Amino acid sequence: MPDHHLHAVRAPLVAGAPGRALSGRLRVPGDKSVSHRALMFGALAVGTTEITGLLEGEDVLRTASAMRALGAEVERVGEGHWRVAGRGIGGLVSPDDVLDMGNSGTAARLLLGLLGGHHVFAVLTGDASLRRRPMRRVTDPVSACGARFTSRAGTLPIAVEGAADALPLEYRVPMPSAQVKSAVLLAGLCARGTSRVEEPEATRDHTENMLRHFGATVRVEVVGNGRVIELEGQPELVAAPVVVPADPSSAAFPLVAALLVPGSEVTVEGVGLNPLRCGLFETLREMGASLEVTNARVEGGEPVGDLTARYSELRAVDVPAARAPSMIDEYPVLAVAAAFARGRSRFRGLSELRVKESDRLAATVALLQANGVASTVEGDDLVIARNGAPAAGGGMVETHMDHRIAMSALVMGLASERPVAVDDAAFIETSFPGFAALVNGLAGRAAITPAAGVSSDPVGVP
Numbered sequence: 342m343p344d345h346h347l348h349a350v351r352a353p354l355v356a357g358a359p360g361r362a363l364s365g366r367l368r369v370p371g372d373k374s375v376s377h378r379a380l381m382f383g384a385l386a387v388g389t390t391e392i393t394g395l396l397e398g399e400d401v402l403r404t405a406s407a408m409r410a411l412g413a414e415v416e417r418v419g420e421g422h423w424r425v426a427g428r429g430i431g432g433l434v435s436p437d438d439v440l441d442m443g444n445s446g447t448a449a450r451l452l453l454g455l456l457g458g459h460h461v462f463a464v465l466t467g468d469a470s471l472r473r474r475p476m477r478r479v480t481d482p483v484s485a486c487g488a489r490f491t492s493r494a495g496t497l498p499i500a501v502e503g504a505a506d507a508l509p510l511e512y513r514v515p516m517p518s519a520q521v522k523s524a525v526l527l528a529g530l531c532a533r534g535t536s537r538v539e540e541p542e543a544t545r546d547h548t549e550n551m552l553r554h555f556g557a558t559v560r561v562e563v564v565g566n567g568r569v570i571e572l573e574g575q576p577e578l579v580a581a582p583v584v585v586p587a588d589p590s591s592a593a594f595p596l597v598a599a600l601l602v603p604g605s606e607v608t609v610e611g612v613g614l615n616p617l618r619c620g621l622f623e624t625l626r627e628m629g630a631s632l633e634v635t636n637a638r639v640e641g642g643e644p645v646g647d648l649t650a651r652y653s654e655l656r657a658v659d660v661p662a663a664r665a666p667s668m669i670d671e672y673p674v675l676a677v678a679a680a681f682a683r684g685r686s687r688f689r690g691l692s693e694l695r696v697k698e699s700d701r702l703a704a705t706v707a708l709l710q711a712n713g714v715a716s717t718v719e720g721d722d723l724v725i726a727r728n729g730a731p732a733a734g735g736g737m738v739e740t741h742m743d744h745r746i747a748m749s750a751l752v753m754g755l756a757s758e759r760p761v762a763v764d765d766a767a768f769i770e771t772s773f774p775g776f777a778a779l780v781n782g783l784a785g786r787a788a789i790t791p792a793a794g795v796s797s798d799p800v801g802v803p
């Protein structure tokens with residue numbers, strides 16, 4: 342059987358100082374969270390949904406294939422332009438084969454909720470990283486709608502027997518997780534009656550926003566730091582155009598690179614600025630970063646703007662745990678920024694980082710230590726102490742099938758004294774196809790290249 346997983350081909354890369362400033366304007370790929378949801382909700386709507394700006398990364402392509410296998414017509418019309426002819430809620434069919442969600446936790450968890458509410462049989466699996474990640478956080482609450490999930494140990498592969506007649510759900514999400522919240526809401530979408538989900542800390546609200554955009558009735562009440570969401574089940578979702586903003590989590594990499602490489606000025610256009618995703622930008626400003634938003638506007642129902650980062654001398658920061666949900670994917674690259682800042686940084690309350698594509702807390706510490714930056718984990722906090730000088734670099738970073746560890750390490754290499762290598766950058770394809778070429782374009786030369794002796798393919802050398 343052919344191996345469709347990214348890990349089949351290793352791609353070691355190395356990043357070194359470009360020897361000049363990074364400069365230019367660019368657009369990064371579409372938002373991953375919004376892209377998954379656009380395909381899924383398009384498949385549940387009646388009519389044809391036009392999606393523009395879709396992220397064509399490996400994770401989202403897995404969702405496109407899965408929705409096709411579940412009966413929706415999913416067609417690529419042009420670059421980032423996709424059309425989905427939906428089946429209506431309750432209209433998904435049992436797929437012929439196992440659904441392989443690759444590296445994508447969002448695809449797997451949202452689908453477990455969606456399938457749990459549908460009267461279908463399906464088996465979900467994923468790559469070695471995804472098969473290690475906890476799924477009971479979704480299958481336990483979704484079971485209450487009448488679905489049955491079978492697995493060895495609460496991890497993929499999981500067989501789903503969806504509910505014949507889904508019951509509404511009422512659930513308080515115990516950890517800050519937009520994926521769990523969304524899975525419960527998606528199961529509730531198929532039920533007769535109102536489902537109610539409470540989250541003690543607000544997490545990204547793309548599911549709520551997009552369900553409304555497709556015509557569902559969603560009520561949201563702010564309670565302290567959290568929210569209570571009520572969803573009327575079995576609405577008629579009607580196809581609606583989706584404009585996917587540029588992913589702030591991807592924009593983070595070239596922006597942090599510009600902050601660290603002397604003399605740089607980089608603008609990323611059309612970045613999604615949903616307040617529940619902007620914790621990194623707030624934190625970088627607290628560190629003294631020159632980070633400016635221009636051309637702020639609303640596109641496709643989400644706030645967007647052009648973000649300009651200019652080289653800045655950074656100081657250490659203490660990031661409160663309450664901010665973690667709004668920047669949960671950005672800690673590895675923030676850690677790289679802190680490795681060039683003056684003083685002792687502390688990022689608080691990071692237990693959720695242990696269950697990402699890798700154990701990101703351990704992987705981030707290892708990334709820093711391999712490059713001469715003292716860093717420790719104290720409880721659930723990450724601590725980094727530096728003197729404002731460039732990090733030593735020179736390390737080989739193990740990426741553990743984690744795209745964000747790979748990109749963070751390469752950003753570090755652009756600004757450290759010696760180059761930084763990664764053992765495998767293949768997983769960057771999950772969220773940011775073209776990352777290395779794009780950074781090289783900003784540098785005006787090949788700052789990121791295949792690691793010596795491993796491959797001779799140049800990476801987007803301008």
Ligand code: S3P
Pocket residue numbers: 373374375447517518519520521523545669670693
């Ligand atoms: C996501 C939620 C977050 C985030 C992930 C995308 C989403 O995961 O880390 O990259 O699209 O809902 P958790 O729900 O596990 O926090």
